[in-house]
Amino acid sequence: MDAVELLIQQHRMLEQGMQKLEDAASDAERSKLLAEVGDHLTVHIASEEQVFYPAVRAARTEDVLLESLEEHLSLKRLLADLLALAPDAQTFEPKFKVLKEQTEHHHEEEEEHLFPKVCKLLDAKARAALGEEMQALQGQLRREGAPREAVAEQTDEAAPLR
Numbered sequence: 001m002d003a004v005e006l007l008i009q010q011h012r013m014l015e016q017g018m019q020k021l022e023d024a025a026s027d028a029e030r031s032k033l034l035a036e037v038g039d040h041l042t043v044h045i046a047s048e049e050q051v052f053y054p055a056v057r058a059a060r061t062e063d064v065l066l067e068s069l070e071e072h073l074s075l076k077r078l079l080a081d082l083l084a085l086a087p088d089a090q091t092f093e094p095k096f097k098v099l100k101e102q103t104e105h106h107h108e109e110e111e112e113h114l115f116p117k118v119c120k121l122l123d124a125k126a127r128a129a130l131g132e133e134m135q136a137l138q139g140q141l142r143r144e145g146a147p148r149e150a151v152a153e154q155t156d157e158a159a160p161l162r
Ligand SMILES: [Fe+2]
Pocket: 007, 011, 044, 048, 107, 110
């Protein structure tokens, strides 16, 4: 699948999952949805940082990639905080709202400022190969179990631009 289409599809799924969590009626549901959204967000970001960004790095994408890596760091910190909180904690809801807002902003940034450049840099065949590679990594991280748990160790600094 085309890497850009894959990422856009996952953006919409992540936004839907976050909306569901915001609307959740019970703490049990909030915990379950946070685990789902956390796993999805973590594998999405990992495949961008390890596969997609290195493949689309060029003079005209460098600025937006560096900014995106800083946005990823902020998302990881918020997610790590949330995973350590009880769903009935006073700070859970406001922190989650910030995660949701920042995630939506980040998706806009990628879709408006990065993906159009990627579509000029890489042809459909290259994007399809990249999509396969990203899906393979995401599948592998999911098979290893609870990918969200890895974010706690990625909160010191932004991942390097490779
Ligand atoms: Fe993304």
